[in-house]
Amino acid sequence: MLISGLGLIGSSIARTIRDGDRKIEIIGSDPDDDSAQFLLDQQIINIRKSFEEAAIMADFIVLAGPVSVIVGQIHALQRLSLKPDVFITDVGSTKKTIMKAAQPLLAKGINFVGGHPMAGSDKSGGRFGTPNLFKNAIYFLVGKTQTNRKLADYQQLLSKSMIRWQPITAAAHDQLVSELSHLPHVVAVTLVNTITDSLDEKSIGLKAAAGGFKDTTRIAASDPTMWTTIMMNNTEQISRALSQFQQHLAKFQAALDTHDEATIKAFFARARASRKSIDERK
């Protein structure tokens, strides 16, 4: 079992697998000494190796770096003599780019399934991973998922987390996350920047921020590099989602400017019902 990329997601996968099976050998690969050493010390990974050295001996390869790194590694894997029954998967936040990169691997008959666990945090780095990160989470799977015995083995390794596995096409995935994940991220970041601009000169400023503001903008503290990569890989879908959002916002502002109390209240009531239904579903 090779896990390449020992950040929040990769280290959480390692922790989840370790929790379910104390004996499985997990090889970790990451350019960051701190995360790797931390996970070695905690006995979450057994050994640290370079990506290429570990890849040729692995039965399972999990690519858990940023999307750009995943794409590079998929290209590298095509040139390596992998084990014939190796199972390769990734955890990248956009799937069209990755499935396209994986076409040559698939053409060679190598078992690759794209993956994306819907879990995250504003914290990044291997120290912040937790075996609970994927508890009851949706985990998207793209590609050959039926009758894929090695995929079933991988799912078994993560079975402690009660993950809700969800097959989806790459295109449907990228549209869905543009709405559920990328749009909220851009909105939270824009909110922080708007308010920072306006409050910079005021003595009270941001220190008066209460819980509502903090919740709404928590994800704006996330890693800018990772999110920039996501923007560059799902650009059209995110732009489309932004336009939809702006249309809704313009409608609300029109109601506000005309003191249309009934429309304003209906707008709030609808959001409340929808938002409550998410928590109740759990």
Added chain:
Amino acid sequence: MLISGLGLIGSSIARTIRDGDRKIEIIGSDPDDDSAQFLLDQQIINIRKSFEEAAIMADFIVLAGPVSVIVGQIHALQRLSLKPDVFITDVGSTKKTIMKAAQPLLAKGINFVGGHPMAGSDKSGGRFGTPNLFKNAIYFLVGKTQTNRKLADYQQLLSKSMIRWQPITAAAHDQLVSELSHLPHVVAVTLVNTITDSLDEKSIGLKAAAGGFKDTTRIAASDPTMWTTIMMNNTEQISRALSQFQQHLAKFQAALDTHDEATIKAFFARARASRKSIDERK
């Protein structure tokens, strides 16, 4: 001590005062039987009375209902024979409307100070109050705050919460909260409505929502009536804040549409630094 309005804020004030002084008599007033009975059972309030009956015997009156109710009660107080040294304050989310309503009281020499604790929750109702709601929170004060002995007594009653008292003008308050509280609220609500529209027909839909989406939209589950009142009372400031937000969003979308990676990354990096500074301040 009369607390009128035993919802989240009013009941939390009652709890904070009760925590600091077991013996003080707290009269609660609220049309909702459930909240009142719950707080009586918990011995957080000593007795429940009608507003007018309690107001004439109180040394302190805290108006903790919705803004529209507060305004009506301020009008009612003008007609009552209050104790000569009574101290009256409110907790309404907008201050210009309330300070305007309080002018006749102030003209009669009655000690009124507008107030607004920057704390809240997506939960509403007296059952959800907690003495921790105001811990380290900013609490805005509008009006005569220097050398106001009765205000100092009120602050003493809440001293367990380490509240950060902040004098401000009504106009500056309403602008500040339009950015720190009302804009984030509208944005969260709009996000939920946008996504609900788009995902309604999809089988996966909202159930794939991860922690980031949930955090960002948590406040969208708040009471629509309360928030509609806020919109009707701070309309111009909120509309102005929405326009600023839309300008920032349009700039971001332009960078996205032109694949301007450097601008996108700088936008994320700036928000991260600003957002992190809020948590570090605590």
